Amino acid sequence: QKEVEQDPGPLSVPEGAIVSLNCTYSNSAFQYFMWYRQYSRKGPELLMYTYSSGNKEDGRFTAQVDKSSKYISLFIRDSQPSDSATYLCAMSVNSGYSTLTFGKGTMLLVSP
Amino acid sequence: EAGVAQSPRYKIIEKRQSVAFWCNPISGHATLYWYQQILGQGPKLLIQFQNNGVVDDSQLPKDRFSAERLKGVDSTLKIQPAKLEDSAVYLCASSHTRGNTEAFFGQGTRLTVV
Numbered sequence: 001q002k003e004v005e006q007d008p009g010p011l012s013v014p015e016g017a018i019v020s021l022n023c024t025y026s027n028s029a030f031q032y033f034m035w036y037r038q039y040s041r042k043g044p045e046l047l048m049y050t051y052s053s054g055n056k057e058d059g060r061f062t063a064q065v066d067k068s069s070k071y072i073s074l075f076i077r078d079s080q081p082s083d084s085a086t087y088l089c090a091m092s093v094n095s096g097y098s099t100l101t102f103g104k105g106t107m108l109l110v111s112p
Numbered sequence: 113e114a115g116v117a118q119s120p121r122y123k124i125i126e127k128r129q130s131v132a133f134w135c136n137p138i139s140g141h142a143t144l145y146w147y148q149q150i151l152g153q154g155p156k157l158l159i160q161f162q163n164n165g166v167v168d169d170s171q172l173p174k175d176r177f178s179a180e181r182l183k184g185v186d187s188t189l190k191i192q193p194a195k196l197e198d199s200a201v202y203l204c205a206s207s208h209t210r211g212n213t214e215a216f217f218g219q220g221t222r223l224t225v226v
Contacts, residue, residue, distance in 0.1 A: 004154070006154075008152065041219070041220075041222075042219055042220075043116070043203050043205070043217030043218050043219050043220055044155065044203075044217050045216075045217065046214050046215075049214075088154050088155075090154070098160070099157060099160070099168060100155075100157065100215075102154025102155050102156070103154050104152060104153050104154050105152075105153075105154055
């Protein structure tokens, strides 16, 4: 079993839809959870950062962490074609951004 | 503020050849990371530097991969000899300090080994 599991997609939705992206993990020591967005032929860029369980909202994006279920989610409201990218979940045991373990990424396609 | 610079953007080599990648982090960033991203996979950390010292190289295949960060600024990652399975995007990232500060990624170097 991989440490972090993420459905690679692609996930195709129409513009304006609510998108739900998810990851499961096996290492209960993970405390820091992140979502990165990666456009084609670009490096990943940080979208959301969450420590431990709970919700965090930033504009159209909401990140949820359920440590009891070892399950994290990213919701995108009012999706736009510019949201089309690969979304990577990442997590770490210590000190936030150190030694990140990434999921495979989910490719999202938002059609106009 | 300039981002993380990497070169070359693309490289094609034959197996058993050697190759080197270069990274210039964001000015003032003490921590530098090299990640390997194989097609369809998430990035995997190869090595982490704090200034010019190695913090974590547990996943670096040391029989063929080497990295250095002279003077705590630029870094080079070398593969010698390359194998077909080394085909990947090599991403460099930097952060201001270790731990709880965001890491910014460069665009990566896409390596194809034929």
